[in-house]
Amino acid sequence: MMEKLQLKIRMNEEIAPKIYKIIFLATEIVKKAKAGQFINLYCNKGELLLPRPISICEVNKKTGEITLVYAVVGKGTEIISTMKSGDTIEAIGPLGNGFSVDEEVKQHLIIAGGIGVPPMVELVKFLKGNITVYLGFRCNPILVETIKQYGATVYVATEDGSVGIKGNVMDLINQHNPVAEMIYSCGPKPMLKAVAEWSEKLKIPAQLSLEERMACGIGACLVCTCKTKKEQDWENKRVCKDGPVFWRDEVIWHD
Amino acid sequence: MTKVNMKVNISGVELKNPVMTASGTFGSGIEYGEFVDLNRLGAVVVKGIANTSWKGNASPRVAETFGGMLNSVGLQNPGVDEFIQKDIPFLRKYDTKIIVNIAGKTVEEYCEVVKKLATADIDLLELNISCPNVKEGGVSFGTDAKMVEYVTKQVKRVSKQPLIVKLTPNVTDIVEIAKGAEAGGADGLSLINTLLGMAIDIHKRKPVLANVVGGLSGPAIKPVAIRMVYQVAKAVGLPIIGMGGIMTGEDAIEFIQAGATGVAVGTANFINPTATMDVLEGIGKYMNQYGVEKISDIRGIIA
Known part of the structure; x- marks a missing residue:
């Protein structure tokens, strides 16, 4: 059986403009969670009824903590962003299917954009072999160092050119012509569509979140x-x- | 807590308690079965089922609004054959009644579903003539009393299980519509379905829903639902399943005092996966607090 959990917040900080990192203790969720799944967070504010689905960024089996990185895009996420360390947040999870990881695959390519980047952190930890990561942002990249730290080769594109190349992930692809056995992607729909078309042409299987x-x-x-x-x-x-x-x-x- | 008697009788079917699920908010119980003990529900009212599979409307299909939500799912469902094969055997494992919500675009389609369900192991039928998200049918049947009477009569003719008719609130006079269903031979009434609404994304200057309009549900609509249950209960002799924004046991008691025999929990499931259980416990608590022995003692007590 699953239930709505009351989770103790350990940290909730702005890591880039309007982008927050929240860590909470969730031993029940940690036991089952995998990369690409998400958690429903509840705002607990009368008129805002629906849960906010946020993808899992990192799972810490040792400490029982879950890290989510979310963008403040409306009233609900704004309320969540005001919650403090020590507060309790209501949640259910893990939800959804998550990425499938095939042990046989040795050449991995991750393509993510904006707030689609967080789920890739947990994914990178479970991939064996060569991991190439293309990340695209409007400006202010997030989680680049975290992903590098798990052994991936990371390339960044920003629309304003402030970090990495000026452009988007498709520009990175065109520049590098990467080879891969499996693609994992998460980000805005136009980006996913472009990744889908490109990977189809090259006949590389792709998992899109x-x-x-x-x-x-x-x-x-x-x-x-x-x-x-x-x-x-x-x-x-x-x-x-x-x-x-x-x-x-x-x-x-x-x- | 002393044991209270929550048994209710809906159109000849006895339910262990009045708490059920509102159609379209609970699937066929498989997903919520992970959160609640389905054995504790008075009944599960399943997602609307049509004669063939329906794909539903384009996305986005949901918009959160103040104290409620709009949906424009458009009755996506696998069709009656798959439903009979998969969902009924699943639900029959539990000690709860099965109420099947019937969707259709024409009278013939409604009748086809009901005929196929004639030999199925289910307890009650709920005729959906009130969905605001399907253009061709549904709500267009539900807004005209003569039409309601006609559809009810036709479906009643081929139905083997007692027939509940689910009414739309998007009418001028709900009592007239309820009387139409009664005249057509309905065994019970469900009210209310969602209120037709709309939301605009002012930044994109576009409707939030791909379907432009959708059905409003949630606590925001409860006063409308209470009023309609009250008016219909006063005017019609049929048992009523009341719904519209029930979040707590107190809300359910309010519907029962307005005249409802059963109460259905809908949007609250999305906010709290164990909402049905919380409502059930809340009803018990109220009955204990006020020494209500039988739930029927407080039904329709508002003058």
Whole structure:
């Protein structure tokens, strides 16, 4: 059985403008959590009802702590950002399927953009072999050093050119022409679509982590769907339960 | 806590307690079964089921609003055949009643689903003539009393289980609609479905929902629901399943005092996965506090 948990916040700090890192003690979640899954956080403010789904950035099996990195994008995340160390936050998780890691794969390519970068931190820890990471940001890169620290080769692109090359992750791809056996990607939809098209051309399997507005987060309400292929037809799959990570071949990009 | 009698009878089916789930908020119970003991529910009202699978509307399908939410799922469902094969056997493992919500675009489609369910091991039918998210049918049947009577009569003719008709609040006179269902032979009523609403993203200058409009649910709509249950209970003799913003046991008691026999928990499940259990416990607590022996003692007590 799962339950709504009351979790003690250890830290909640702004690490870049409007980007926060929250750490809380969650031994129950830590036992089961894997890269690419997410946690539902509750604001506990009367008129804001729905949980906020935030992807897992890091899991610390030793201390029982979970780290999430989230962007303040609305009233809910704004309330969460005001919570202090020592406060209690309500949460359920881990939710969703997460990335699948194949031990046989030795050449990994991670492509992430903006607030799609955090889930890649936990993923990098579990990949064996060569890991190349392309990260794109508008400005103010996050988590670059953290990802490097786990042994990955990291390249950065920023739209304003303040760090790394000026441009986006596709510019990095065009510059480096990387080889890979498996691609993992998370970020804004146009980026995911570009990654999907590029990887399809090169016939490299790709796992894409999608984002959609959610309500329940556990697969019951059917509001967070994504168009996917089904034999000769198509169907709407649940991003929260069937995803958030989908194989590139499953996803239909046009509406 | 002393043991209180929460048994209720809905259209000839006895439920161990009045707490059920609102259609479309609980799937068929599989997902929430991880959070709540389904055996403790009076009934599970499943997601709307049509004669064939429906893909539903485009995303985004949800918008949070003050004290509520808009949805425009559009009755995505796997179709009645898959439902009979997969969901009924799952739910039958639990000691709870099964209420199947019926979706359709035409009277023929409603009847086709109901016929297929005739031999299925289920307890009650809930006819959805009130979904605001499907253009062709649903709500267009539910906003005209004569049409409500006609659809109810046609479906009643082929149904083997007692038939509850779920009403839309998007009408001028809910009592007239309820009377239409009663005249058509309904065995019970569910109210209310969602209120038609809309939200705009002022930064993008676009509607939040891909479908532009959607159904408003959650605590924001509770006073409307209470009013409608109260009015209908006074005017119609059928048992009522009350719903609309129930978050706590107190909310459920309010519906019961307004005249509801059953109470359905919907949007609250998204906010609190164990909301149904909290509502159930809250009802028990209230009954204990005021020495209410049977839940029927407080039903419809508001003059």
